[in-house]
Amino acid sequence: MSQSKTLHHPLRSTARAAQFLLACPLVLPIGWANAVTLSDEPLGSAGITSVTVKPNIAMVLDDSGSMEWDYMPNGGNSNTLCYGNKLYNTIAYDPTYTYKPPYKPNGSVPAGDPYQDNLPRYPMASFTNAKTDGFGVVSGTVNLSTSPPFSYTYTSNNKQYTQKYYYSNYTATSGSGISCPSKNPNNSYAAIISDANIVAPVFVGLTAKQNYANWYSYYRTRINMMKSSTGEAFSTLSDNYRVGLFYLHTANNPVKIADFDPTQRDLWFTRLYGSTVNGGTPLREALSKVGRMYAGKGPTNYGDPVQYSCQRNYTILSTDGYWNGNGSQDLNGNAIKDQDGNAPRPFLDTHKQADTLADTAYYYYATDLRTSALNNCQNTINGITYADLCTNNVKAGSAKDKNDQQHMTTFTLGLGVNGTIVYNSKYEGETDDKSLTQYIDILNGTANWAAITDWNCNNNCPAQVDDLWHAAVNGRGTYFSASSPAAVEAGLTSALKDADADPGAAAAVATSNLELVSGGNNMVYLARYRTVKWDGDILALPIDSMSGAVSGTHTWSAQSALDKQVANAAPGDGRNIYFYNSATKQLASFTYTNLDADGKGALFTNACPSSGAPLTQCATLSATQKTAANNGDNLVNYLRGQSTYEADTNTINPLYREREHILGDIANAMPVYVQKAPFSYEKFDLSYAGFKSDKSTRSGTVYAAANDGMLHAIDASDGTERWAYVPSAVMPNMRLLSDTDYQHRYFVDGSPTVADVCSSPSSGGGSPSVCDSKSAWHTVLIGGLDKGGCGYYALDITSPTAPKALWEFKHEKLGYSFSDPIVTRRKDGKWVAIFSSGYNNVPSNPACGNANADGRGYVFVVDAMTGALLDTIATNEGTTAQPSNLGRLNAWVDDAALNTADAIYGADMLGNVWRFDFDDNFGASGKEAFKLATLSNASGTRQPVTNKVELAVVGKHRVVFVGTGSLLNTNDLSNTEIQSIYALKDDLKASTGLGNPRSNTTIKPRTLANATSGTVSIRTVSGASMDWSIDNGWYIDLSAGERINVDMQLQYNMLNVASNVPEANACNSGGYSWLYFINFETGKNFTTATDDMLGMRLTNNALTAGIKMVKTESEKTVTIVSDTRGEVEGMGTPSAGGGGGLTSTRRTMWREIQD
Structure with a gap:
């Protein structure tokens, strides 16, 4: 048997040398074309689906003939003075309302942005050349200055007169409601408004006539008001939703439900604004068509949008309120019977009428729309098959929407016309007014839903308006009035917010020891996050020193400790938070005064700008509140954790988002535990012995990067925060953390690296060089941001309570900083930090703003203490159209006690495996990248690498271990390309690489086979024997859909590999995993393995x-395995090396193995 040894890795996380870090981010993610897609939320954690399951929204537009009318309600008399009054005709001009040109995705922001929302819109209408229909469906223009739209006829002195006017001011007498009894202009009830007297709402930059012209072109008819109001409500919906557009009639082509991306938005709004009107108002038929669509039984041109069994399906039914025409159909094509005649209130129809609109909504809410009997448990959309759609696991959308069967939730949208029940936008929480018939009366039983008496209504049927409302109640949605577009948007947003994922947990853990000893500090530090609220925690969990079992009871919670710390310091925060002062090159307290002095103050002011992108809440804040929200001190204090202006029930001026906890979510970043100086550098450098002795009693600290924009230093004894640091690169977006409609994004999401380095190695020419003194040794922390940004930062953390600034790094070729830094020593004694160009280093990446980025893979070598760039090594792979996405690196170090690396290894997402000669140790003079191999599967498809390669010596041969595969976005979930595990020999004298390993006969294939061991599913392996003197490696092809997207672990002659198999159903914890124990010398199982097991399927039903x-x-x-549910489990392994446990000659190396 050939001898092998595990390579002594450099300090990719030197504090991880003594500290155990578990779990690498699985949560990689979603974004642009021509670059790796990266989501802004974690994927695949406990309680969170491995896919963002977007709700389906079917917007049903009333395109009946009555929608063309310019009055509401039905029965209005156009030959009256009251016809032009808002109280009599609810779509007449309202001088108190601001009429904006409708939102238009490919339009332009009006000159001067008079509406202060920076939204592209249709052109401002012209008062002297106003379009009859601003959407262009109907042609024609009118000069409003000479042709007012309203007129009435009256008789005076036995002579008939016609008077034209723009609108009328009318105030009803007490108790007269909206009646308009007089046509006589001399009557005090009405007044003619002439051109010169048109009034507009008080609004900066908007003239009265302009407002009137906008009303005329875009809001004057029912259909145009519905188009404008609906467009305004949908203007802020993002591609977190799937949206379609449907009609009552077939004259208009529907828009199938799809992700509301730019392409879908353009199509959706184009069809919305281009809709024509004709025919009756068959709302019941239209609603049942959509319900059947959600069951996969709808019209062919509607499609079937359902992707997941847990997906929520919504319908918004818009109308002028009076339905008629064809009735509803159930899933079998029959008329829907009475559904709510025996239902509890408020659903109850005491008249027990069948086939009402409310019955239709009730049926499609209460009926299971996906069952095996319906033969609709599978669906194919754009070539992707979605299976298992019949599992009843729909999560509650709101307190009233708790049906876990596949169903339709119905919202209804009217034009503000009352039926027999007086509408209140907050009807679900209204108080009882005994003088009115209200929804609360329906709820309490003092009133009932009105009976339908005219089943083919053509004019003024208040019962149909009630039925529209009743349909929303039965459909567990909400009824809205389109006379207030802002209310529609706010109500819809509130309803859909309940569709967000439930709180969950899953991140990385660190331990205080790799060697567990009785009475020692044996602790796991588990990082958690919670969705929706987007807060986080770190829990300290004891480990049993004999079994390796992790306790389920924590000794402290960083979340609780920080909450208490800030509460005790109120109204302040009692925290030490720092940032890098670019002028002084030192740390400064994170206050607005200091930030402003360093030129960063503008990033924290103008949360509610007059132009640009204000926070969501700015639209509802008063002028005084906006002034307070724009104050830099207020925002920075909020980010520090102070709650003075936080939006909860205890504040007078709720300016910023409410937080239940202060610590932000910790998603992909692995915590690092630091205490003693753990290395053996004293073997060559006695000065380190003094440093090591001095730090033997250093207090333990857990360093955790979080998406509140900070790196947190946490006291390992009790969980209190020592201090926090805000990297400059995340500051431009930190104001978004205060948005009341905050959508998660990453900030400080990269795992930090900790190392001991010498700031002044001897220049005496000795080999190896030594440090001048123990005081020249420093413990440094270097971190990237992952998707949070495009840069690196470094701190001196020699003292856990008094950090010092070192440097921050940016570069024009740098993408998202996904490379966990390596800290090592060059042969000249200089300590360097090394990291790659990361993901999406292309000009189209707006986060980096690097116009000169070219998509190629780069390795940057910087001075570990100063950040000065020493070398840049480029690969010849990658373009702006297809970047290489070179990520995590590893280094070859022959002796960990010296920690001098002679090469850096890494692999990219194009399947290239690289050796970087960063110190000019190999081949011709110079520092270059050498391509060791290009990985492709048997079908010729390149195999991406998204984790760190492992390195070892087998006999006398240098071997690189690579696992392929990605779990970056929803597309990866359905990707069944074969991925592999490789062992590749690096012949340092070779002038060319190995090419495609499977085309190289000296690289031996291994074949997996499924088997069982008791009740456990296992895998065995077969393949030819290995002779490393002539063979160049081995490879194992995994099963379809299986991939390696987390870091492998290598110890002695065992390669420990976890693979993930995402399941097509995104409604559970993501899928399942295999755990392999590979003898890396042979690529086979250990002889000590039970039943020849190479790997076992984990039973935790999680990734x-x-x-x-x-x-x-x-x-x-x-x-120790951590999964995406946030659970941690210790599992025994086969004996490595063919013997028993770890030998004494290897124990000293245990701490030196890096992850």
Whole structure:
């Protein structure tokens, strides 16, 4: 048997040398064309689906003939003075309302942005050349200055006169409602408004005549008001929703439901604004068509939008309120019977009428729309098949929408016309007014829904308006009035917010020890996050030193400790938060005064700008509140955790988003535990011995990067925060954390690296060089941001309570900083930090703003103490159209006690495996990238690498271990391309690489086979024997859909590999995992393995987030697995090396193995 040894890795996380870090981010993510897509939310965690399951929204537009009318309600007399009054004709001009040109995705922001929302819109209408229909469906123009739209006829002195006017001011007498009894202009009830007297609402930059012209062109008819109001409500919906457009009649082509991306938005709004009107108002038929669509039984041109069993399906039915025409159909094509005649209030129809609109909504809410009997448990959309649609696991959308069967939730949208029940936009929480018939009366039983008496209504049928409202109640949605577009938008947003995922947990863990000893500090530090609220926590959990079992009871919570810390310091925060002062090159307190002095103050002011992108809440804040929200001190204090202006029930001026907890979510970043100086550099450098002795009693600290924009230093003894640091690169977006409609994004999301480095190595020419003194040794922390930004930062954390600034790094070739930094020593003794160009280093990446980025892979070598760029090494792979996405790196270090690396290894998403000669140690003079291999599967498809390669010596041969595959976005979930595990020999003298390993006969294939061991599903392996003197490696092809997207672990001659298999159903914890224990010398199982097991399927029904090997006090090797539910489990491993436990000659190396 050939001898092998595990490579002594450099300090990719030197504090991870003594500290165990588990779990690498599984949560990689969603974004642009021509670049790797990266989501702004974690994927695949406990309680969270591995896919963003977007709600389906079917907007049903009333395109009946009555929608062309310019009055509401029905029965209005156009030959009256009252016809032009808002109280008599609810769509007449209202001088108190601001009529905006409708939102238009490909339009332009009006000159001067008079509406202060920076939205593209249709052109401002012209008062002297106003379009009859601003949407262009009907042609024609009118000069409003000479042709007012309203007129009435009256008789005076036995002579008939016609008077034209723009609108009328009319105030009804007490108790007269909206009646308009007089046509006589001399009557005090009405007044003619002439051109010169048109009034507009007080609004900066908007003239009275302009407002009137906008009303005339875009709001004067029912259909145009509905188009404008609906467009305004949908203007802010993002592609977090799937949206379609449907009609009552077939004259207009529907828009099938799809992601509301720019293409869909353009099509959706084009069809909305281009809709024509004709015919009756068959709302019941239209609603049942959409309900049947959600069951996969609708009209062919509607499609079937359902992707997941847990997906929520909504319908918004808009109308002028009076339905008629064809009735409804159930899933079998029959008329819908009475559904609510025996239902509880407020659903109850005491008249027990069948086939009402309310019955239709009730049926499609209460009926299971996906069952095996209906043969609709599978659906194919754009070539992607979605299976298992019949599982009843729809999550509650709101307190009233708790049906876990596949169903339709119905919202209805009217034009502000009352039926027999007086409408209140807050009807679900209204108080009882005994003088009115209200919804609360329906709820309490003092009133009932009106009976339908005219089943083919053509004019003024208030019962149909009630039925529209009743349909929303039965459909567990909300009834809205389109006379207030802002109310529609706010109500819809509130309703859909309940569709967000439930709180969950899953992140990385760190431990204080890799060798567990009785009485020692054996602790796991588990990072968590919670969706929707987007807060986080770190829990300290004890580990049993004998078994490796992790306790379920924490000794402290960082979340609770920080909440208490800030509460005790109120109205302040009692925190030490720092940022890098670019002028002084030192840390400064994170206050607005200091930020402003360093030129960063503008990033924290003008949360509600007059132009640009204000926070969501700015639209509802008063002028005084906006002034307070724009104050930099207020926002920075909020970000520090102060709650003075936080939006909760205890504040007078709720300016900023409410937080239940202060600590932000910790998603992809692995915490790092730091205490003693853990390395063995004293073997070559006695000065380190003094440093090591001095730091032997250093207090333990957990460093955690969080998406509140800060790196947190947490006291490992009790969970209190020592201090926090805000990297400059995340500051431009931090104001978004205060948005009341905050949508998650990443900030400080990269795992930090901690290392001990010497700031002044001896220049005496010795080999190896030594440090001048123990005081020249420093503990440094270097971190990236992952999707949070495009840069790196470095701090001196030698003292856990007094950090010092070192540097911040940006570069024109740098993308998202996904490369966990390596800290190592060059052969000249200089300590350097090394990291890659990361993901999406292309000009089209707006986060980086690097116009000169070219998509190629780069390795940057910087001075570890100063950040000065020493070398840049480029690969010849990657373009702006297809970037290489070179990510995590590893370094070859022969002796960990010296930590001098002679090469850097890494792989990219184009399947290239690289050796970087960063110190001019190989081949011709110079520092270059050498392509060791290009990985493709048997079908010729390149295999992406998104994790770190592992390195080891087998006999006398250098071997690189690579696992392929990605889990970056929803498209990856359905990707069944074959991925692989490779062992590749690096012959340092070769002038060319290995090419495609499977085309190289010296690289031996291994074949997996499924088997069982008791009740456990296992895999065995077969393949030819290995002779490393002539063979160049081995490879194992995984099963379809299986991939390696978390870091492998290598110890002695065992390669520990976790693979993930996402399931097509996105409604559980994401899928399942296999755990492999590979003898890396042979690519096969260990002889000690039970039933020849190479790998086992984990039974936790979740994806694996990370793995780590530790040694217990009983000399047992345990693999600790963390999964996407936030659970941690220790699992025994086969004996490595063909013997028993770990030998004494290897123990000293245990701490030196890096993750």
